[in-house]
Amino acid sequence: RKEVEQDPGPFNVPEGATVAFNCTYSNSASQSFFWYRQDCRKEPKLLMSVYSSGNEDGRFTAQLNRASQYISLLIRDSKLSDSATYLCVVKNGGATNKLIFGTGTLLAVQP
């Protein structure tokens, strides 16, 4: 079983739609959680951290459910520019900044 699992998609949604991605992680001791965004043939970039109480950044909302070991990302009012692969990232225990990446969920926003 992979440590971090995501539905690879693709999620094809029209502009203006709301879309949600889930990600599950296997290590109950995982400490920190993130969503990264990766455009086609580009490097990943941090989209947002995920906090225990949930957090919002504009049209993006991230939530964490420790009991069920999953995190989610909700995108409201989708834009064409949101088309990308969204990577779920987990940091397990330990002192170093070693991150474990999911394989990503591909989002394609259609005009």
Place this chain on the structure above:
Amino acid sequence: NAGVTQTPKFQVLKTGQSMTLQCAQDMNHEYMSWYRQDPGMGLRLIHYSVGAGITDQGEVPNGYNVSRSTTEDFPLRLLSAAPSQTSVYFCASSYSGTGNSPLHFGNGTRLTVT
């Protein structure tokens, strides 16, 4: 703002050849790392460093060497290239090796081994 700079962007090697992928950052970051990205596998950590003179193995270190003689540079050496090392390689750095400092990635090196 240079950030994390990787060279080369593309490289084709023959099996058995060696080469070095260069990575440099100008943000005075303590932590640097190398990942490889393969279809269906996600990014996997090869080696990392929490400061000059300190390196450690990640998830898939075999066939790769690293060194960290300065804070700025973290080259990745392929000792004897194999087709299984065909991949996209990303160098990434963060301010600190601890806590939740975000990773800053380079543009990637697309390596093909024939």
